[in-house]
Amino acid sequence: MRMIDFFDRGVRIAGDRPCLVTDTETLTYREVDAQVRAIANMLIADGFAPGAHAAVLSGNSAIAFEAVLGILRADGVWAMANHRAGLSENAYLFDLLDIDTVFVSQEVADRVAPLRAQCPRIRRFIALDGEIEGCDYALSDLAMDTGPVPQRREGRDDELAFLANTGGTTGRSKGVMLSNGNWQALVSSLVASMPMKTAPVNCVAAPMTHAAGPLALASMALGGTVVVLPRFEPGAVLEAIERHRVTYMFLPPTAIYMLLDHPGAGNFDLSSLEYVSYAGAPMALERLKQAIRVLGPVMNASFGQTESPMCVTAMPPHEHLNADGELAHPGSCGRPNLLSIVEIMDDEGNILGPGERGEIVVRGPLVMQGYYKNPEATEEVSRFGWHHTGDIGVRDEHGWFYVVDRKKDMIISGGFNVYPAEVEDALLAHPDIAQCAVIGVPHDKWGEEVIAFVEMHAGSELDEAAVCTFMRERVGPVKTPKRISVVAALPRTNAGKISRAELRKPFWEGREAAI
Template structure:
């Protein structure tokens, strides 16, 4: 399956069915398909051919998303660019990816003008929604081209080039293939409930998880309702209005949703699957979500290098056979997906037995082709014949995967290993805590001291001693934070992850 095949499959189930909806405007499968043909022809006319890199810089938008399928039809490589990135970061990515064509919204024209002088390889600029200096207007670019089937033979299997988050140093380019996304889509359809034609609500950026989850939805002839900007009041309204069946939010937004004044009065009965992932979720908040949102919560665990579906936990897996909550699983990342081998490895390449902690490693057709123009990093991440996730975890007797930390976030205090994720789970069980970050800071006595930074719910107060006693009761004295800080908000990445490197830099002298 090539990327446009998911759209074409949906169109074969009904060209007049709703495909992409935003702000009351609905485009049918036939309309989206026709526009993607014209985009492919326009790329070809502009000299963009198989293997060339085409970037999209846009907020969530149906026309921008349609261009993804046009890029695939032209045999080119889709390079999603996060519009929330700093200008310098996007300039570096576009240059490193050898991007020759950029499709962007007029709102980002100032950013494009700023970085363009440093991008000599960028020769084709297309503005989606109006005039922009140095760019061709989208309508002019398409002028005279027929809305008839057309496609080129791709240069190879690579369909996407994705920049890794950048929170761990200089971003790398993850080369995703047709087979990677086909495996991801198959695992999605295999692992979660889909009854009837799905309606998927995309609040998160289509450049991230929200985007690739659209492909399996389209293959079933489903409708994608696109939100141009994150707004939880609109989110709840759209779930009820469109009878949404599937959606995805990162834990940070779910925490906010649980406190939303409209949640209790919103009809959520249409929901079949409410995915959460991209960061660990508090077990206490997950149980709260099962009660307030419904028995529809569904976890996924993956990374850019193995998108979305390394392990999965369907809604039913959150409960025992008798219907009681399976609380012992709430801190897990589910079970390894059917087409994925997951193991736990030590530093010497030995696979560890059940219950022992080590690095989570993966073998699957889900795993990327490698890092773009970086054979050394590719070799490092695939040593011993397995893909190395950089996460520390273990598999329990029922084969549930538990992620205890990022390898780089482990704290060694007084000779003991403390995994920050375990301490964060304990902190998140406190009713006053909305979010938190646990890091290690240099300490003359302990080597590193466990340090917790808390963001409290609005109107809540708590003392340092109360927090320390609460954590000690749950995980013991070694893992109890020796330092507790209260901040009004935590620094976050563009996708809502807490930036522990920034937390640490603020606290270091």
């Protein structure tokens, strides 16, 4: 089955049910299906080849979801792209992933010209919402052909379905190849771990360019309604839950904290909620207890990563609390899902027993096909026949897994992955900075906060505001350090390498989890 076949199931079982809902429109499955077929026929008529790669550079919107589905309907490969990333990051990603076509929205209209210049292999730029200078055409200008769309690929399990991306410890992104089979495993694991009483009503408030987007597409296989909010605003999310009787949503812990801190949180009817999934960063235990009190016994924990997406392990709501109403497995990210085999491994490839710390490794149909055009990195992460997550964990005698440290230097801030080397590369492009190191430190709201230590060139002084402006233009606001400190000399290992571990120590001392 292809990804689009799951949407087709939703059309068959829920044709007249709302599919996409925004503040201004409600579109049924039949209406969305017609628009998706029109976009696919337009792509095919324009020379979009079977298996070609296309990206949607947009914030959350109904038309952005329709463009993604149109790419899949045309038997293309959807390449996930973050419109909030820096221009240079997007340009590198589009070149890396051999992007043929890019759909763009008005909020990134200023990027079309520089992307054309930096990515000459992009064949078409298509405006999603009105005319955009530099685009080849706009969807609104076309005569939409809503007729049948030919199937142009076989739909084998090993066919590439979508491309995600993840930064590497070298600072360069890697394209993650996810197949039809990976998508089948993802949807099956989600349904098995979160059985729905009725067709879900899924509120998408987190960026659709990350986990929230695929999870929304998965809910369409059940004929679910996707309520699309343009951005995360606590009051708007609480209002949407009450108004649309939302049953399911995904949010990183940071966003959940903001919901809980909203002064009117207790004034909304949240009784429709069945599942609130959290992942992407550790959740403070006291905040988790508060979430259960405020939102209800609906919290659903999971662990995964881009290379083995979203639900390698899960702890559904009924397993969060014991008979006394206390957290039954505090700090756990759950037990392996139905289609995942998860173990703890040492550096020699030995499987470790309960209570022993090692790297979390995974096998099963959720694991990616590999890194795009990077067999060396694929081989490295697949040692001993297991996918290596880079996270240090432990399991107990009952099979509950706990993430306790991070083997890689990756920072998770507000649910977003930040790779220090990528930020360091951008800092070193500043003419006044000689050397630098970037680390993540504990933060009550974001989970981790990105900070930087820098050595300045002789005669230079730090203008922190100017450096932050410089960084936001290159890597975007999430990856821009929130604090920059000047040091005379960065700590180094015996081999002369900068030691991020030494910089992290004073911030993480006394904590059970060193992440």
